Amino acid sequence: xxxxxxxxxxxxxxxxxxxEGKEREGLKTISSDELAxxxxxxxxxxxxxxxxxxxxxxxxxxxxxxxxSGKLREILGLGKEWQVCIVGAGKxxxxxxxxxxxxxxxxxxxAVYDSDEAKIGKRWENLTVRxxxxxxxxxxxxxxxxxxxxxxxESTAGVVKQVVRxxxxxxLNFAPVQLTVPGDVTVRNVNMAMELEGLSFALSNRGE
Amino acid sequence: xxxxxxxxxxxxxxxxxxxEGKEREGLKTISSDELAxxxxxxxxxxxxxxxxxxxxxxxxxxxxxxxxSGKLREILGLGKEWQVCIVGAGKxxxxxxxxxxxxxxxxxxxAVYDSDEAKIGKRWENLTVRxxxxxxxxxxxxxxxxxxxxxxxESTAGVVKQVVRxxxxxxLNFAPVQLTVPGDVTVRNVNMAMELEGLSFALSNRGE
DNA sequence: CATAGCTTGTGAATTACTTCACAAGCGCCA
DNA sequence: TGGCGCTTGTGAAGTAATTCACAAGCTATG
Numbered sequence: 001x002x003x004x005x006x007x008x009x010x011x012x013x014x015x016x017x018x019x020e021g022k023e024r025e026g027l028k029t030i031s032s033d034e035l036a037x038x039x040x041x042x043x044x045x046x047x048x049x050x051x052x053x054x055x056x057x058x059x060x061x062x063x064x065x066x067x068x069s070g071k072l073r074e075i076l077g078l079g080k081e082w083q084v085c086i087v088g089a090g091k092x093x094x095x096x097x098x099x100x101x102x103x104x105x106x107x108x109x110x111a112v113y114d115s116d117e118a119k120i121g122k123r124w125e126n127l128t129v130r131x132x133x134x135x136x137x138x139x140x141x142x143x144x145x146x147x148x149x150x151x152x153x154e155s156t157a158g159v160v161k162q163v164v165r166x167x168x169x170x171x172l173n174f175a176p177v178q179l180t181v182p183g184d185v186t187v188r189n190v191n192m193a194m195e196l197e198g199l200s201f202a203l204s205n206r207g208e
Numbered sequence: 209x210x211x212x213x214x215x216x217x218x219x220x221x222x223x224x225x226x227x228e229g230k231e232r233e234g235l236k237t238i239s240s241d242e243l244a245x246x247x248x249x250x251x252x253x254x255x256x257x258x259x260x261x262x263x264x265x266x267x268x269x270x271x272x273x274x275x276x277s278g279k280l281r282e283i284l285g286l287g288k289e290w291q292v293c294i295v296g297a298g299k300x301x302x303x304x305x306x307x308x309x310x311x312x313x314x315x316x317x318x319a320v321y322d323s324d325e326a327k328i329g330k331r332w333e334n335l336t337v338r339x340x341x342x343x344x345x346x347x348x349x350x351x352x353x354x355x356x357x358x359x360x361x362e363s364t365a366g367v368v369k370q371v372v373r374x375x376x377x378x379x380l381n382f383a384p385v386q387l388t389v390p391g392d393v394t395v396r397n398v399n400m401a402m403e404l405e406g407l408s409f410a411l412s413n414r415g416e
Numbered sequence: 417c418a419t420a421g422c423t424t425g426t427g428a429a430t431t432a433c434t435t436c437a438c439a440a441g442c443g444c445c446a
Numbered sequence: 447t448g449g450c451g452c453t454t455g456t457g458a459a460g461t462a463a464t465t466c467a468c469a470a471g472c473t474a475t476g
Contacts, residue, residue: 005463009409013402017384031423040386043423044465051425059424060472076405077412095303101384101401146407169414170407176225176309178248186410188403193309194221195396197284199354199378201217202394204285206377213433239453251453252435259455267454268442 008049012072014039015046019069031062081106083143085168087159088150089114089122089129092174096148097125110142115155132162139166146170153177216257220280222247223254227277239270289314291351293376295367296358297322297330297337300382304356305333318350323363340370347374354378361385 018038022030032043032050039046050056050068053075057063073079084107086093093112096102102109112124113132120131130138147163149156149171156175163171164181171187173179176194179187226246230238240251240258247254258264258276261283265271281287292315294301301320304310310317320332321340328339338346355371357364357379364383371379372389379395381387384402387395 004409004413006406007463009406010402012409013399013405014386016405017401018386033423038386040388042465044426044467045463047423047425048464055425057424058472059470060422060474062423075409075412077408078405080412082408082411091303091306095299098299099400102404105401105404107404145411146404170411172403172407178222178226178246180248184414186407188406190398190400190403191221192307192398193225193313194218195380195398196310196313196315196354197221197224197286198214198217198396199380199394200285200290201212201220201283203290203353203378204283204288205212206392215433241453250435252437252456253433255453255455256434263455265454266442267440268444268452270453 002052004052008052009076011039011041011045011049012076015049016069016072016076019065019072022065023069027065029058029062030065030068032057035063078106081108082145084109084146084148085111085113085135085144086148086150087113087132087135087163088152088175089116089119089124090150090152093148093150094125096150096174097127107146109148111138111144115159132159135162136166139168144168146172148172148174149179150174210260212260216260217284219247219249219253219257220284223257224277224280224284227273227280230273231277235273237266237270238273238276240265243271286314289316290353292317292354292356293319293321293343293352294356294358295321295340295343295371296360296383297324297327297332298358298360301356301358302333304358304382305335315354317356319346319352323367340367343370344374347376352376354380356380356382357387358382 015035018035019030032046035046036043053071056068056071084102086097086109089112097109097112111130112127113130113135114120115132119129122129144166145168147168149159151159153176156177156179160171160179160181164185169185171179171181171185173187173189176191181187223243226243227238240254243254244251261279264276264279292310294305294317297320305317305320319338320335321338321343322328323340327337330337352374353376355376357367359367361384364385364387368379368387368389372393377393379387379389379393381395381397384399389395
């Protein structure tokens with residue numbers, strides 16, 4: 001299969017969320033035009049995105065809502081359950097552990113790690129905090145697909161090394177630093193400072 | 209000034225964070241190559257990004273760390289203080305209100321709104337929850353630059369209307385829906401479900 | 417069953433973004 | 447001062463993403 005751009009994947013995600021809404025409303029079919037309107041893009045873009053994976057629509061009619069949402073779930077790999085560990089038992093980590101959205105989408109948070117001796121062994125959001133030093137050993141018996149990094153900037157580089165050594169191939173990074181990882185590890189960054197600065201830039205440069 | 213791509217602004221943000229690190233280490237100059245290495249991009253990209261705003265480097269030497277970080281702060285509009293309101297006094301809103309990163313960067317959270325009668329008037333994270341119905345009136349006396357939306361999906365569309373009517377031109381959206389806003393309003397989305405699905409896609413399609 | 421009205425799927429055209437490649441400039445040293 | 451090594455700034459080239467535009471196909475209707 002040819003390389004799919006990250007922007008395409010983001011849009012697929014978006015289309016899926018609209019489709020799920022429409023599915024709940026009981027809508028049977030939807031056109032690329034309507035999907036585009038909901039997603040703030042163009043109908044050609046929608047059709048191009050979908051055409052990368054097959055042809056799911058009917059000419060003259062549009063797309064079957066349940067069929068297309070099923071296909072998208074399949075494309076996005078949402079059929080299976082993913083095993084997730086959170087690294088960093090601080091505030092952000094805690095907020096994430098409480099976040100219901102993980103489980104709803106089949107992402108099971110099954111362990112928390114931290115490097116702070118004072119926290120290790122403590123009960124925390126239904127889990128027991130483990131030492132990051134044990135991650136590699138643990139991962140041999142208990143598989144992790146995704147590591148969610150909620151560590152302070154300074155300690156993140158070291159943590160990433162351990163996550164990679166544990167064989168984890170996907171990282172959701174909340175630390176405000178850029179990660180260096182081998183090519184077969186996928187990283188997504190969530191960086192609030194960056195988003196705020198983007199807004200600040202937009203406000204400062206309007207109409208120029 | 210010509211239109212600046214969002215990807216460029218994100219990188220500027222990233223460069224700034226590296227520069228601040230280097231500044232703390234006391235480094236005096238840095239090359240585009242080093243900046244590129246830190247940011248996972250190329251030196252040509254770094255130079256091109258910066259050249260959109262002026263020429264800040266010295267040939268043969270590189271960039272002065274304090275000078276460039278100052279310029280970037282200026283470009284990104286981080287010189288001033290921005291007034292921020294949070295809309296949605298739920299879990300995510302609370303986590304955001306507690307987040308120290310806002311204030312550190314000059315983003316002052318000065319009000320919280322919600323539509324839930326039960327919450328209105330309650331003391332909450334050093335602020336008093338106000339009714340969303342009052343946002344427009346409040347905004348006339350107390351200026352807000354940025355609205356942070358942490359509302360449930362269903363009620364978000366209505367809230368956006370009120371935010372726009374209140375004259376707010378920048379929105380940081382945590383609700384898992386796409387916002388419809390006039391062209392002069394800038395929106396940045398933070399959508400965890402989308403990030404997780406991106407990782408799920410990557411894990412499902414490795415090596416194809 | 418023929419026609420009218422829609423909507424898809426997709427090459428081609430366009431636009432946007434990134435990388436190349438090199439002249440020009442700076443600092444250091446003999 | 448002149449030459450060398452290094453690094454910027456930037457047109458030109460190349461690559462990637464988006465939009466255009468239209469033939470092809472489906473449904474409904476009389």
